Amino acid sequence: MKLCMIGLGKMGGNMATRLCRGGATVVGYDRSRDVVNRLVLDAGLTPASSVAQAIGELASPRIVWLMLPSGAVTENQIAELVLLLQPGDIIVDGGNSNYHDSQRRGAMLAGKGIGFMDAGTSGGIWGLENGYCLMVGAESWVATAVAPFLRILAPAPDRGWLHVGPVGAGHFVKMIHNGVEYGMMQALAEGLTLLQGKQEFALDLAKITALWREGSVIRSWLLDLTAQALQTDARLDGIAPYVADSGEGRWTAVEAIDQGIAAPVLSLALQMRFQSQDEDGYGFKLLSLMRNAFGGHDIRGPHEDA
Numbered sequence: 001m002k003l004c005m006i007g008l009g010k011m012g013g014n015m016a017t018r019l020c021r022g023g024a025t026v027v028g029y030d031r032s033r034d035v036v037n038r039l040v041l042d043a044g045l046t047p048a049s050s051v052a053q054a055i056g057e058l059a060s061p062r063i064v065w066l067m068l069p070s071g072a073v074t075e076n077q078i079a080e081l082v083l084l085l086q087p088g089d090i091i092v093d094g095g096n097s098n099y100h101d102s103q104r105r106g107a108m109l110a111g112k113g114i115g116f117m118d119a120g121t122s123g124g125i126w127g128l129e130n131g132y133c134l135m136v137g138a139e140s141w142v143a144t145a146v147a148p149f150l151r152i153l154a155p156a157p158d159r160g161w162l163h164v165g166p167v168g169a170g171h172f173v174k175m176i177h178n179g180v181e182y183g184m185m186q187a188l189a190e191g192l193t194l195l196q197g198k199q200e201f202a203l204d205l206a207k208i209t210a211l212w213r214e215g216s217v218i219r220s221w222l223l224d225l226t227a228q229a230l231q232t233d234a235r236l237d238g239i240a241p242y243v244a245d246s247g248e249g250r251w252t253a254v255e256a257i258d259q260g261i262a263a264p265v266l267s268l269a270l271q272m273r274f275q276s277q278d279e280d281g282y283g284f285k286l287l288s289l290m291r292n293a294f295g296g297h298d299i300r301g302p303h304e305d306a
Helices: 010-021 033-043 051-056 072-082 099-110 124-130 140-153 169-197 205-212 221-232 248-259 264-276 282-295
Strands: 002-006 025-029 063-066 090-093 115-122 133-137 161-165
Touching: 002 010, 002 051, 010 025, 010 033, 010 124, 010 140, 025 033, 025 051, 051 072, 063 072, 063 140, 072 090, 072 099, 090 099, 090 140, 099 115, 099 169, 115 124, 115 140, 115 169, 133 140, 133 169, 140 161, 161 169, 169 205, 169 221, 169 248, 169 264, 205 221, 248 264
Parallel strands: 002 025, 002 063, 063 090, 090 115, 133 161
Antiparallel strands: 115 133
């Protein structure tokens, strides 16, 4: 029950803490020494000042769990690990990597005798207390070796984690999960905006979302979080109307195109995020220009009130 975790940010740090609380020994490395020191004090983490030192603390077969940004950072870290690990060792990628990258990395590592698991991880900042939902792709022997740690990380040893298929399947399932998440969030946002817009009824959105949590067909954890937030600030005056997209929503839309499967809700939810990021609003300016050109409709200046 000993592994190395590389990347101890919000997710990685909380996961390392949950593992330590569950009886595992976690050797942790992060570029921020302050982060490592805090987890040593708060969670009982075994510190490492380098990746090489962290690997040296483990006995074979060694398990190295990565919680790093997708793309080049993860790619470079795996390349470094290949030089430090031996056949029979295992790398787990718990970040939001593209499943195509996971398939490629798994094949490369298999050629060197190193096991690989792609672990789609959901739970956010609440996972430390509530447990994480883990969707993992791997060969059977890898899944068996990592399972004791998955049981600690999950909400319960017998639920909340699943070996969903071969390498790549874990990140694929997580990708679709996040696409569905986009759609659910967009539906709630649109519905609550319609309620807020009916000024003549003076609706209390905090009370209505709290009501919907009790026995409603649309009750969900997302609704729980929304209701709790609206209790504090129903007007949302301190929040900018900008919604980032992490990449998995884009990958889901591309997958729908590749498979020729209609996914309008997921795709439009992604497009709405793009719209929120358009600070210049050039497209809307063009629409206003066209309406004026064909119909003589007024064009509003940038500082004119509605």
